[in-house]
Amino acid sequence: MPYSKRREKTTITIRDVAEESGFSATTVSIVLNNAPLARYIPSPTKTKIQKAAKKLGYHPNIFAKSLRSKRNHTVGVMVFDVTDPYCTLILRGIENSLYQASYLPMLTDAHNERSRFERYLEMLLERRVEALIILANWLLIDINLLADLEKSEIPTVIIGRELESKSISSVIVDDEGGAYAALAHLHGLGHRKIAFVRGPKALMSSKKRWKGIQKFAQDTGLDLDPRLIVDLPDQLSPNLGVEDAYRMTEELLKRKRAFTALMAYDDMTALGAMRALTKAGVKVPEQCSVIGFDDVATAALFVPSLTTVRQPMEAMGAAAVNIILDGISAGAENREFAAVQKKLPSELVPRESTRAAAETKAQTA
């Protein structure tokens, strides 16, 4: 006794449980995993085993488990910038659904660096994640990344970007409809001279939103004055484009072309625009209404709070999880699984930053 057992047994294995309960490791495994064969095992046996496991504080070694069963209940989640408030709510949705399904997300943040993205992708694949969820942003424009993805056979879904790919699913919001509704909102408030800060041209969502705007203009005969339109650069600056929006709005004001409302590419753009307007002495919303897109968590906290088009971000996250979960079980059962493209509706959220147009055009900068 004094000699042996100098170091107490720190890890207890399934065999310990077997010994304690008086059954074999096999039976213990079957019971504890509630494997198909478990239905042949009488309850008393089950309880005995469970009790033994609890008594010893048994935790199965997940590596051994995964090694054998080739499953690890982990999915990779890749974002380009956790700092981006647009991400966080989607992450919430993802995390929530995953949690319910007892999956653990493995989150990586690429810091807007392509190389990091690639490295992380590799790391995740090495770790044999069972599926992959990617939150797209402008960086994902280059599609060559996806080559790697396609050949890795795991279920993959991209949120925020539509793909032609046969093997990669996607979840997007109805950008066109959302933009249409936003413009309709401004129009309904009596605004006719409306300025636009469009998103980077390279972005699909940018194009889609503009399409919605054009559609509305066409439907109602609204005039889209090219002198009231500016574009964000393709290469956004660090601060999520707020700075860029600020500059572009200043540019807009410099043109001395009256407008009573401004529609921004997204909430952060709207924030930048509001800062520029305020700085220039234009009161929001008294002299100029502003509308955004996304409904980022802080949009409601802006001063004034921002009218915007809400993307159902949590729902998008949840949808993505559902897709990959389907994909995973399809894979497990050796069924075929076709990529799905899901488009979710957006919703207008009126707040303080928009109001009825004043009769007098108070606005000339």
Add this chain to the structure above:
Amino acid sequence: MPYSKRREKTTITIRDVAEESGFSATTVSIVLNNAPLARYIPSPTKTKIQKAAKKLGYHPNIFAKSLRSKRNHTVGVMVFDVTDPYCTLILRGIENSLYQASYLPMLTDAHNERSRFERYLEMLLERRVEALIILANWLLIDINLLADLEKSEIPTVIIGRELESKSISSVIVDDEGGAYAALAHLHGLGHRKIAFVRGPKALMSSKKRWKGIQKFAQDTGLDLDPRLIVDLPDQLSPNLGVEDAYRMTEELLKRKRAFTALMAYDDMTALGAMRALTKAGVKVPEQCSVIGFDDVATAALFVPSLTTVRQPMEAMGAAAVNIILDGISAGAENREFAAVQKKLPSELVPRESTRAAAETKAQTA
């Protein structure tokens, strides 16, 4: 040929590499891991093996690897609310340092639910993360969580909360000094009637910051009018306390007690306060200066941009990672490792929301 190989070999193992290169699995392992024994292996052998591995696209099975070596290069990172902008920058720091060390963070978000936190803690321990980094917030007040932690022998560090624990490290900011500096800033601008929206009493940082304020008041003879002091409730509402701050500031204004500056517990509190002030017709900073704490990413984007005390969040994340990395290598080498408590300095960031006090006290709500 037509019969066999119906299903192509999808996973290639170390033995395949061994065969391809003409050496044994052992040698391959030694070479590919650059194990100590690798110094006895001549370069031509090494290159041959490496070439073979690359040719076959060999990726070691991480489960087998971890099962044997008991290491997995993963650390658990636990936050209570990813949505909280305070978190994201720290996460950045953590992620960055971890990335450099080739560790993969396993991030969990407790959604401010204790039960989730516990469940995730369990999941992480089951996955045998090599260390744990926890971003504290008010929810971590109850310490019983830590019991589990202490007995799990892995290196653990808590960011944002000081602990008496012998086995858990912590990284905090100098709250007292920061608050002192903030108040000094206001004082230097000529403010004498200063209102305070203090943080929840239960929070240690709240206490520390107040201590700094008291210290400054004592040092300079500044009067702290109790009628200009309000406290955030212990149980914060979902929106990060902005709503609460809004309400408390309204309360403050209702008291009809003049003040020319307001010092908030943190940036989000400051935001709520600014909203309330603006709503009440008090201009910031013309009629009332506002100062926050943290320097959350969006603080610079508020209108007006917020003067605040910066927590070196990325540095804090990095510090935490350094600590656990030390802990890990200590563990690997069977050395003793003592918990460390690290306190980082804060830094005043003057922006638009504070300015010199007007001679006339323009402020009575």
Add this chain to the structure above:
DNA sequence: CAATTATATAAAATCGTTTCAATAAACTCA
């Protein structure tokens, strides 16, 4: 020149599970 020591490789043991294949008893049912 025998005895070490360093170099180079491999066979076998091990990590802790799950799963396959086998066994034996207890039930059906014609």
Add this chain to the structure above:
DNA sequence: TGAGTTTATTGAAACGATTTTATATAATTG
């Protein structure tokens, strides 16, 4: 009754690496 299921349990074989131990040759030493 005996052939066929169903029920209850298990030993042994994976899973794919790393690590330990062993072996064979070459180089160095006393």
